[in-house]
Amino acid sequence: MIGMVLDHPDFNDTDTSSIRRILYGAAPMTDALLDRAMAAFPRAEFMQLYGMTETASNACILHSRVFTGPDGKRLRSRSVGRAMIGSEVGIFSAAGDLLPSGEVGEIAIRGPGVMLGYWNRPEATAAAVRGGWMHTGDGGSMDAEGYAYLADRIKDMIISGGENIYSLEVEAILVRHPSVRQCAVIGIPHPVWGEAVHAIVTLNHGESFDELALIDFCRGQLSGYKLPRSIEHRDELPLTAAGKVMKRDLRAPFWAHLAPSHPTPRR
16 A cells, blocks of 8 residues: 555655654565655654454554664564564464474464454364464564564465475565565475465566566575576456455465365465
8 A cells, every 4th residue: 555655646746744653564564665665754653563353453563763773774674563562472383382582483462452252153263262372373483572573374384395485585585676566475286396486476667577587586585495486477466455465366276276185275
């Protein structure tokens, strides 16, 4: 939504000096878009919020004062913030153990804002709220200072040759390419490795699509097994009403040919 505002043909003729604060969420902003937004709204402070309906909305907050270090380098702009007052955030393993800082697991939230349960859905409630912790379905980690970082939706993680690949990590590299406006990374079937990394991109106005150039751009910035094996161009990505990319719809055509007896990851 912020990108659409910045791209509006009348934006450059608009006085933004009255804007003092911009709250954003649903997904971390790319550094490229964040730089554009902060330049376009120079008097505004930016705050990223993270949470879900089941936690009475926000559980973490990230203030723009910690985005950038004294040397001008981005510090925590890719974080979703630290726990807000009244919330506690933890990272849990698949076995249900609380993980130390730096390790990737599932983000869970505890506090008085966590829901009592889903209406008339006791099994769904028991699966989501365990030991008082609301398990978000988001994979992530936490640093020693309590800042949480998203790795991926658990269901969107790609497993290729037994290696876990987080699509957000690949997407964060691809959107740095000057031709790319948006991108989504998914796992598609591979006869040897189980899944292969596939990217779908939309382009900035006037840019041309070059699959090999985009893959080469990722080399040296990603481990070899994380590199996209294929990239395609589309004019638009399917979005939910909240502006999130509908990766299930992107994956569906690639897995539709599999017989029902075969597993279809993250359908």
